[in-house]
Structure formats: C-alpha cells, structure tokens
Amino acid sequence: MRITLKEIARLADVSVATASLAMNNRPTVNAETRKKVLEIARKYNYNPNHSARSLIMGKSNCIGLIITDISNPFFSMLVDEFNKEVEKIGYSMLLGISGDKATTEQKYVEMFVSKNVEGVIIVPTIEKNPDLSHLYSLKSLDIPFVFCTSAYNGFNEPCIMTDLREGEYQIVKHLIEHGMKKIHIITGNRELLLSRLRLEGYFKAYEEAGLSYRSEWIIETVPDFDHGYNAALKCIEDKPDAIVTINDYLAMGVLKALKDNQIRVPKDISVAGYDDLLFVSLLETPLSTIRQPVADICKKTLEVLMSRINGDEKPEEIFYLEPVMKIRDSTI
Amino acid sequence: MRITLKEIARLADVSVATASLAMNNRPTVNAETRKKVLEIARKYNYNPNHSARSLIMGKSNCIGLIITDISNPFFSMLVDEFNKEVEKIGYSMLLGISGDKATTEQKYVEMFVSKNVEGVIIVPTIEKNPDLSHLYSLKSLDIPFVFCTSAYNGFNEPCIMTDLREGEYQIVKHLIEHGMKKIHIITGNRELLLSRLRLEGYFKAYEEAGLSYRSEWIIETVPDFDHGYNAALKCIEDKPDAIVTINDYLAMGVLKALKDNQIRVPKDISVAGYDDLLFVSLLETPLSTIRQPVADICKKTLEVLMSRINGDEKPEEIFYLEPVMKIRDSTI
DNA sequence: ATCGCTATATAAAACGTTTTAAATTGAAAT
DNA sequence: ATTTCAATTTAAAACGTTTTATATAGCGAT
Numbered sequence: 261m262r263i264t265l266k267e268i269a270r271l272a273d274v275s276v277a278t279a280s281l282a283m284n285n286r287p288t289v290n291a292e293t294r295k296k297v298l299e300i301a302r303k304y305n306y307n308p309n310h311s312a313r314s315l316i317m318g319k320s321n322c323i324g325l326i327i328t329d330i331s332n333p334f335f336s337m338l339v340d341e342f343n344k345e346v347e348k349i350g351y352s353m354l355l356g357i358s359g360d361k362a363t364t365e366q367k368y369v370e371m372f373v374s375k376n377v378e379g380v381i382i383v384p385t386i387e388k389n390p391d392l393s394h395l396y397s398l399k400s401l402d403i404p405f406v407f408c409t410s411a412y413n414g415f416n417e418p419c420i421m422t423d424l425r426e427g428e429y430q431i432v433k434h435l436i437e438h439g440m441k442k443i444h445i446i447t448g449n450r451e452l453l454l455s456r457l458r459l460e461g462y463f464k465a466y467e468e469a470g471l472s473y474r475s476e477w478i479i480e481t482v483p484d485f486d487h488g489y490n491a492a493l494k495c496i497e498d499k500p501d502a503i504v505t506i507n508d509y510l511a512m513g514v515l516k517a518l519k520d521n522q523i524r525v526p527k528d529i530s531v532a533g534y535d536d537l538l539f540v541s542l543l544e545t546p547l548s549t550i551r552q553p554v555a556d557i558c559k560k561t562l563e564v565l566m567s568r569i570n571g572d573e574k575p576e577e578i579f580y581l582e583p584v585m586k587i588r589d590s591t592i
Numbered sequence: 593m594r595i596t597l598k599e600i601a602r603l604a605d606v607s608v609a610t611a612s613l614a615m616n617n618r619p620t621v622n623a624e625t626r627k628k629v630l631e632i633a634r635k636y637n638y639n640p641n642h643s644a645r646s647l648i649m650g651k652s653n654c655i656g657l658i659i660t661d662i663s664n665p666f667f668s669m670l671v672d673e674f675n676k677e678v679e680k681i682g683y684s685m686l687l688g689i690s691g692d693k694a695t696t697e698q699k700y701v702e703m704f705v706s707k708n709v710e711g712v713i714i715v716p717t718i719e720k721n722p723d724l725s726h727l728y729s730l731k732s733l734d735i736p737f738v739f740c741t742s743a744y745n746g747f748n749e750p751c752i753m754t755d756l757r758e759g760e761y762q763i764v765k766h767l768i769e770h771g772m773k774k775i776h777i778i779t780g781n782r783e784l785l786l787s788r789l790r791l792e793g794y795f796k797a798y799e800e801a802g803l804s805y806r807s808e809w810i811i812e813t814v815p816d817f818d819h820g821y822n823a824a825l826k827c828i829e830d831k832p833d834a835i836v837t838i839n840d841y842l843a844m845g846v847l848k849a850l851k852d853n854q855i856r857v858p859k860d861i862s863v864a865g866y867d868d869l870l871f872v873s874l875l876e877t878p879l880s881t882i883r884q885p886v887a888d889i890c891k892k893t894l895e896v897l898m899s900r901i902n903g904d905e906k907p908e909e910i911f912y913l914e915p916v917m918k919i920r921d922s923t924i
Numbered sequence: 925a926t927c928g929c930t931a932t933a934t935a936a937a938a939c940g941t942t943t944t945a946a947a948t949t950g951a952a953a954t
Numbered sequence: 955a956t957t958t959c960a961a962t963t964t965a966a967a968a969c970g971t972t973t974t975a976t977a978t979a980g981c982g983a984t
Contacts (some may be wrong), residue, residue: 262733264970275934280972290932305729310706311647312970315939320643329674336668343662343689350918352703355687357675371684373594374642397637401594485874512874519876538663542844543816544851544876584725596940607964612942622962644940647969 282367324372326356341558364389380405404568427550427583428461440501448483488513508533530591546588656704673890694722701726703854712737736900752893759882760793761917772833780815820845834862862923878920
C-alpha cells in the first residue's frame with residue numbers, strides 16, 4: 261500500500277500537522293524533528309498524494325496544452341519544448357490533441373478544468389465556425405489561457421507566434437537578390453492567418469525590390485504533399501525561377517514532382533519550404549526553409565501564461581518571434 | 593468561481609448525497625429528482641472535481657505513458673494512438689518523456705504515482721545499467737505496468753512489440769527472391785534487442801535461401817542519419833546489390849550518400865529501411881520499409897494493461913505483432 | 925511564584941466528492 | 955389502526971493533505 265503522511269507522522273512520533281510542515285520545509289519546525297520526518301519519508305519512499313494536495317490547496321501545478329495534430333513534427337517539437345519548460349518551473353503538463361476539431365478541443369478543456377489546471381495553452385483548430393463556448397467558460401472560471409502559433413478571432417488573450425510574414429519576406433528577398441524574378445508561391449487558403457501572413461511577406465519582398473509578381477504565380481491549394489506535387493506540375497509549365505511553399509510538406513511534394521520530371525534542383529528551379537521540420541535537412545536535396553523558433557515560442561508562451569496565472573496585468577498583445585532562414589541545397 | 597456539487601444540491605433542493613447519486617445515474621434515485629439535478633448541473637456547466645473524486649475513490653482514471661523521445665515520429669505516432677485508445681475507455685493519459693534517461697523515467701513514474709495512475713506503459717530507455725528501483729516501487733504499490741516496443745531485462749511483466757525479426761526476414765527474403773545476393777545491413781549495437789532481433793531475421797532469410805552472407809556485410813554503427821551516410825560510403829566500395837538498415841533515418845543517410853555519388857536507386861543499389869515513418873513515402877525516392885503496426889501495438893498494450901488493472905491473471909508473455917512490408921521505389 | 929517571551933507542536937477544520945447505514949415516506953396488507 | 959415493506963432521501967464519515975488558531979514547554983526576568 262501507498263504510504264501516507266499520517267503514517268509517516270505516526271512513525272516519526274509527531275502529529276500530521278508537524279509532518280506536513282516538515283515536509284514542506286516550513287521554518288517553524290525544529291531542525292531535529294524535520295530531519296527525523298524527512299528521513300522516515302525517504303526511507304518509506306513517501307510520495308505526496310497529488311489529489312489531496314490539489315484539493316485542499318485549490319491549485320494543481322498543472323497546465324494544459326492543446327495541439328491539433330501530433331503526427332505533424334512541428335507540433336511534436338512544440339510538445340517536447342513545452343514539456344521541458346513546464347518541468348523547469350515545477351509544473352506538469354496535460355496534453356490534449358484536438359485533431360483540428362473544436363468539439364474535441366472543448367472536451368479536453370473540460371477535462372483540464374476537472375483536473376484544476378491553472379492555465380491553458382491553445383493551438384487553435386482551423387475549423388470554419390468553431391464553437392468556442394469553452395473559452396468563455398475558462399474566462400468565467402478565471403483560468404487564464406493564451407494562444408500559441410495562431411489565435412481565434414474575437415479574443416483578446418495574448419498570442420505567441422512566429423513572425424510568418426518576416427520569414428517569407430526573407431526567403432523571397434534572398435531569392436530575388438540572387439537574380440530570380442519569377443517566383444511561384446504555393447499557399448493554403450488565403451483566409452487562413454497562416455497563409456495570409458506568409459503571402460504578405462512575399463508581396464513585401466517584391467515591392468521592396470521594385471519588381472512585380474503576377475497573380476497566376478500564387479497558387480492556392482490544400483497545403484499537403486499531394487497538392488504540392490500537383491501544383492508543382494502546373495508550375496513547371498510556366499518555367500519559374502523558384503517555387504516557394506508555405507510549409508515543408510508542400511515543398512516535399514514539389515521536390516518529388518520536379519525529380520519525376522527530371523528537373524534539377526536548384527540548377528533549374530530553386531525550392532524553399534517553411535517550418536524546418538526535423539528531417540528536411542536530411543532529404544536527398546536538403547531543403548532551404550524558414551525555421552520557426554519553436555523553443556523561443558514555447559518559452560515565451562509559458563512565460564506569458566505564468567504571468568497571467570500569477571495575476572500580473574494582462575498584456576493583450578501578439579508576440580511575434582523571429583524566424584531564422586536556413587539556406588540549404590534546394591535554392592540558388 | 594467553479595460550481596460544486598454542494599451548490600448544485602442546494603439549487604436542486606436536495607442533499608449532496610442525492611445530487612451525487614443522481615449525477616452518477618444510480619438506480620436508487622427517483623427519476624424526477626435525477627432530471628432536476630441533471631438539468632441544473634448542465635445549466636451551470638457543472639464539472640466534477642477530479643481531485644476530490646480521485647481522492648475518495650482511490651482511483652484516477654489515468655494511465656501513465658513513458659516514451660523516450662517525442663521528436664522521433666515513431667513515438668509521436670505511439671502517443672497519438674495511445675491517446676485515442678485511452679480516450680475510448682474513458683481514461684486519460686499522462687505523458688512522460690524520458691529522453692532515454694532512466695532517472696528521468698523514474699521522476700515521471702513518481703509523478704504518476706503521486707497522481708494515482710492506475711497503470712503505466714513503459715517504452716524502456718537504452719541506457720546501459722539503468723536504475724530501475726521505480727519499477728520495483730510500482731510492484732510494491734501494486735500498480736501494474738507493461739512494456740511496449742522493448743523491455744527491460746529481469747522483469748516478467750508483459751511486453752508488446754513488433755516482430756522485428758519477422759519484418760527484417762521478409763524484406764531480405766524479398767530482395768533475395770529478386771535475385772540479390774550481396775545485401776549489406778547497417779545496424780545498431782548488436783547487444784540491443786532492437787538490433788539483435790532484426791539481425792536474426794536477416795540471417796534467417798539467408799539460411800532459408802541456402803545462400804551465405806559475409807560478416808563484413810554487417811555494419812554496426814550508431815543508428816542515425818550521419819552514421820548511415822558514412823556507413824553507406826564504405827558499403828559502396830564493395831558494390832552490394834542492396835543496403836538494408838534497421839531504421840528509416842539510417843536509410844535516409846544511405847539514400848543521400850548514394851545520391852551524392854551518382855548511384856541510382858534502385859537501379860544500381862536497392863535500399864530498404866525500417867519503421868515506415870510518416871514521411872518516408874514522400875521522399876524523392878519513396879522508401880521501401882517495414883511498417884510497425886503502431887495502432888495494433890497500442891491497442892494490445894492497453895488491453896493487456898487494463899486486464900492487469902482489473903485484476904485478471906497475469907499473462908507474463910511477450911506479444912509479437914505482425915509487421916507489414918511496404919515496397920516502394922527504393923528497391924528492386 | 926509569577927509573568928512574558930519564544931520556540932515548537934498540535935487539534936481541528938477544510939477542500940469536494942462518494943458511499944454506507946440509517947431515516948423517512950407512503951402504500952399495501954393485516 | 956397497526957405492521958411491513960419498498961422506494962427514496964439523507965447525514966455523516968471518509969479520502970490525504972494544508973493551514974490556522976491554539977496549546978505547551980522552557981526559560982529568563984521580575
């Protein structure tokens with residue numbers, strides 16, 4: 261059976277109160293008493309009951325994290341980093357995987373509340389008209405939450421994300437500076453924040469260079485491998501200098517399409533992705549891409565969340581973190 | 593503030609006991625009373641306090657999962673599947689990432705115990721002489737645990753894993769049947785269960801075909817991309833018909849080495865990996881590999897764990913699940 | 925002796941549930 | 955009218971902690 265504080269107290273011949281105080285290193289307990297209690301606790305491998313503690317203290321030392329899809333390595337990295345950061349401050353992390361369904365997100369948030377999380381980090385789904393009642397519920401329960409990577413409209417909680425615009429700007433600028441004029445961009449639905457911001461970066465690079473792009477060069481599609489492949493097949497008829505995509509999976513589709521058509525990368529066409537997924541540097545044609553500063557995002561997100569948990573004044577901001585361009589073999 | 597059962601009871605004008613009974617659909621409560629309670633609960637968005645419940649009931653509806661490394665997509669898949677399965681039975685999952693350190697594993701197990709998990713699933717680290725006292729501790733607390741993917745020596749708890757031997761056997765057999773005679777295998781340290789089983793499959797295929805392999809064809813190295821690359825550079829001097837590896841990252845290293853040396857795959861040399869990571873079908877040369885039946889592994893693991901939690905007799909077995917060969921462009 | 929301190933220890937209440945044994949009600953059977 | 959029984963409700967204890975207000979002991983100063 262699991263040993264309880266009461267038992268420890270009995271063995272140490274003190275009251276439960278004293279045992280508790282000793283375990284928590286409170287100053288009022290006599291040094292010898294403390295020593296005795298701690299020794300017995302260690303000897304019997306005492307492990308405080310989290311439920312009892314959480315119940316009486318009204319806090320859990322837990323924060324909840326909701327991501328959309330863990331099979332996407334970008335989110336695996338996020339989970340990994342959050343886990344580390346949360347550890348560091350003596351908390352633990354509860355994970356929810358929404359599968360891009362708001363109702364599932366909702367279910368997890370309820371579970372989090374059940375478990376007395378002190379705050380929630382949310383990577384929003386990409387659903388059309390999500391039911392976000394759970395977020396209002398969090399508000400009314402005074403449980404702080406922050407958005408990470410993207411945000412739902414209509415909330416003034418902070419959002420911490422990469423400066424996607426800046427990243428796309430950098431890579432397109434880089435290509436333009438190396439003499440490329442006709443750069444196709446394969447993107448997702450323009451209404452998604454993800455796409456919009458990146459497109460803005462593309463536009464900015466062109467404007468700044470005093471060049472102009474043509475609207476046919478912007479290909480809107482589902483941002484996955486297969487659609488990247490098919491989009492690339494269309495692109496090559498137009499013989500662009502480069503093809504940039506808003507994520508690495510799209511870029512992998514492009515790479516494959518070009519290989520299947522004996523088009524050399526980067527000799528004939530340069531290709532760039534976005535995200536810097538762990539394995540894209542290991543491809544046969546290591547991919548030039550924009551790294552999202554995942555570790556920084558997680559650090560900052562947790563920092564902002566904790567400051568809210570600790571009742572600091574609400575900074576209702578968006579925090580844009582700096583991307584890092586990674587030039588590899590697929591460009592220039 | 594969070595609404596409590598006491599409050600619900602007050603609003604419904606019944607005792608807390610009745611409210612509790614009603615919420616849990618116990619038969620002794622009058623239909624109308626139940627209805628009244630449930631309505632109020634829904635109206636006020638009542639969410640039972642998990643800590644209180646767990647404390648009084650001595651069970652948590654939680655199981656703990658320990659993996660080694662979430663940046664490895666194989667384990668991401670594992671997490672994903674476990675999460676789904678655990679959901680299905682109304683439980684929730686606590687995640688620990690050991691980073692292949694037994695002490696970290698230990699820390700997570702302690703946390704799990706703190707949180708009253710009912711059982712633990714362990715993907716063992718690959719440490720040399722791990723301190724496994726936490727597992728004995730679990731035993732003495734009567735908290736069941738099972739191994740997944742691999743197992744520590746000296747424990748008779750069940751282990752659920754892919755039949756790695758069979759998988760390697762299949763792919764090597766396949767290559768031999770297509771006329772390949774000289775097949776190099778790049779593997780990890782032979783003492784690791786992971787490597788040993790796969791090597792046995794390789795041997796079996798050769799024996800069964802009445803052919804013989806040479807010990808120089810077995811290259812032991814660190815099983816990652818860079819070492820795969822370097823190992824491949826050595827291999828090609830010997831002009832093998834095929835190179836097989838014990839995981840997909842190794843195979844990616846091989847692919848890159850061959851491309852850099854203008855060796856065509858599969859025309860000049862066939863290449864096969866192991867694991868079927870999500871993206872290997874998307875490579876420029878889609879990789880032939882052995883898929884581990886991750887979903888089945890997770891299902892079976894949870895099933896075995898739950899049967900132990902529910903006190904069924906202990907099946908002290910290893911469960912080998914069937915791998916699936918995926919032939920793509922990189923072979924034949 | 926008494927008082928006033930300080931240092932330390934403790935009893936008891938509290939957290940939000942579940943469960944058990946007992947209480948209450950009402951109707952049917954005598 | 956009383957008894958019996960079933961259906962329903964409830965009070966109270968319990969789970970393992972933390973915290974607060976109070977108790978106790980020891981000691982130096984009066």
